[in-house]
Amino acid sequence: MVTVGDIVKSMERIAPPELKLGKDPIGLHIGDEMQVVTKVMVTLDVLETVVDEAIAKGVNMIIAHHPLLYVPIKNIDTSTSRGRLIAKLLKHDIAVFAAHTNLDVAEGGVNDMLAQSLELQSITYLEKTTERYQVDYGIGRIGELAEVTTVSALSEQVKKLWDLPGVRFIGPADREIKTVAILGGDGNNYIRTAALSKADVLITGDIYYHLGHDAMELDFPVIDAGHTIEKIMINGLITLLQEQHSISFIASQVDTNPFNYR
Numbered sequence: 001m002v003t004v005g006d007i008v009k010s011m012e013r014i015a016p017p018e019l020k021l022g023k024d025p026i027g028l029h030i031g032d033e034m035q036v037v038t039k040v041m042v043t044l045d046v047l048e049t050v051v052d053e054a055i056a057k058g059v060n061m062i063i064a065h066h067p068l069l070y071v072p073i074k075n076i077d078t079s080t081s082r083g084r085l086i087a088k089l090l091k092h093d094i095a096v097f098a099a100h101t102n103l104d105v106a107e108g109g110v111n112d113m114l115a116q117s118l119e120l121q122s123i124t125y126l127e128k129t130t131e132r133y134q135v136d137y138g139i140g141r142i143g144e145l146a147e148v149t150t151v152s153a154l155s156e157q158v159k160k161l162w163d164l165p166g167v168r169f170i171g172p173a174d175r176e177i178k179t180v181a182i183l184g185g186d187g188n189n190y191i192r193t194a195a196l197s198k199a200d201v202l203i204t205g206d207i208y209y210h211l212g213h214d215a216m217e218l219d220f221p222v223i224d225a226g227h228t229i230e231k232i233m234i235n236g237l238i239t240l241l242q243e244q245h246s247i248s249f250i251a252s253q254v255d256t257n258p259f260n261y262r
Helices: 004-014 048-056 081-091 101-105 110-117 151-161 188-196 209-217 227-242
Strands: 027-030 039-043 061-064 095-098 121-128 138-150 168-170 176-186 201-205 222-224 248-251
Touching (some): 004 061, 004 095, 004 227, 027 081, 101 110, 110 121, 138 188, 227 248
Parallel strands (some): 061 095, 201 222
Antiparallel strands (some): 138 176
């Protein structure tokens, strides 16, 4: 018999809660640690469509990267999507657990998964988190490609490798690169850090327009692959959890990317 508490303990071994950055609201958002679990679904985001999928598939627990309750709620208004979502979770006894920045920072976590999928070598931290937070680990990763390539070629490789609808980049398309910095999610605060490191390019997501100008002024290439590159954690976590528990772990099939492309 496996309980919610058992899964929580496994997740805390994979992504220790003390690695979270700032006041990130990680952990068990909804549920009872004594509840028995037979099927767990892993997702990037907890949306109403994801909850509907979980109900249809008989899921007892959802593990997400992005916290459901990132912004504190004052009421549960079931006329809203967020209110209906929470009501459905409670009605169907579906627990929700989030591992966010602690999973980004953790060894073997999101950024390591991204770096390893690119087959980077000699991987190190982009920035020690002790420089900003009281955590003795690092955020982001830096490593070397097997061969020299260009910004344009790496952008195309990333698009295919992570099944992305598109990527955008800053800097000369033909700039030769070998050392890559990578940071899943919002990397706006790390452009200068990456530029001052030994990296030739930063792969991240959600780059703001004016910070793109900063990258240009630094003459530092940035590949904006979008926030959804973090979906690599779905199958990554399933693999890690299957090694510890004999229950069913499944990947959500709902595309939570809010953007359409044409």
